[in-house]
Amino acid sequence: MRVVIVGGGLMGAAAAFFLARRGIRPTLLERHRIGQAATNASFGNIRRQGRHLAQMPLAHRSRALWGEVADLLGEDVEFRATGHVRFAFDADALADMEAFARDAEPLGLTLEICGRNELRSRFPWAGPTAIAASVSPEDGSANPRLVAPAFARAAARLGAQIVEDMPVAAIAARSAGGLSVETAAGPIEADLVLNAAGAWGARLAEGVGEPVPLEANGPQMGVTEPLPHRILPVVGLWSRIKAEGVYFRQVERGNIVFGGGHREPVALDPGHARVDPANTLNQLPQLERLCPAIARVGIIRTWSGCEGYLRDMLPVMGASRTTPGLFHAFGFCGHGFQLGPGVGDVMAELIATGDTSTPIAPFAIDRFAA
Ligand SMILES: Cc1cc2nc3c(=O)[nH]c(=O)nc-3n(C[C@H](O)[C@H](O)[C@H](O)COP(=O)(O)OP(=O)(O)OC[C@H]3O[C@@H](n4cnc5c(N)ncnc54)[C@H](O)[C@@H]3O)c2cc1C
Known part of the structure; x- marks a missing residue:
């Protein structure tokens, strides 16, 4: 079976690996370098807490794979199950925290809820105005710069063909059957194709008559100078106010990586995402509220990345409704990032068997058709 994957971010690279593990050796076409788009820019949060509940089965499958990823890939991509804590600073946030904990529990995610006293003893660095915290102890983070190339290398060792600098202009059904992938080096025939082109995936979908309401935006990130390593979990907060929604983690070397708040619109051509310094200035007091000790730390770099957002904040995953043999996994x-290994595994299962044991119906591409 000839399988072509378009896009070498985490989704495409992980799908290549899991297909190759099933004995199907795909060809992955990446127009630039493996992992260089949204995946590379990611904050690296591997969190299930606060996630849309429709994603929970997929997120659990992915979390299990993160636990095995070093063995699967034969290299350390710095996955650490450090835990993920979110603080509440007001009654609305507390209500949302408790509602999420209640709704997530039957779906297999148990949060530890801490009142004011317990949170002070567990997280002595937390801001004094926090009134509660929720902890997801098995969540954590990994290094976004390492993951996609590691999946691609492991896929290549199993026989996948990884082709960089190979833009795909379109995917089309052939009258003789199968699909044609139009590349810069000419057409490639395939039995099955996976569109894993990230924020650019909607263009390929539109080309086969499946438009979706996708906007490209760039989350706003930054990193500080290194400090002594004191903070283990990934840290965030519950808030109904978008500008307050910041998060951070301290990497083992000591730097504090942070992000959140407003996102900046990105033009898909050329797809360069920028940081608005006003957003960085807004993030700083929010970070200080989470952890006053980082108030006077120097920021050494800011960055962003081009990510695709669907109107309902859910990805597109599953079979094309117009083009037999075409599958989509884009717009995350x-x-x-948390979902990546699970998405790769689910798409490989779907492509190889025609079905998947993890429910992905809420992510069907035709949900916007009405
Ligand atoms: C700044 C930032 C922070 C984030 N933080 C987190 C986080 O903490 N936790 C989390 O879970 N998620 C996070 N995310 C989201 C996460 O990084 C993405 O959802 C995920 O990496 C998407 O992977 P992808 O493979 O779909 O897309 P991408 O990594 O963008 O890969 C798509 C690839 O397709 C290629 N491509 C596009 N068009 C074509 C074409 N026509 N032909 C060939 N190749 C093509 C691109 O060059 C690109 O390499 C963050 C995203 C950003 C931008």
């Missing part, structure tokens, strides 16, 4: 709305 700023939270696809």
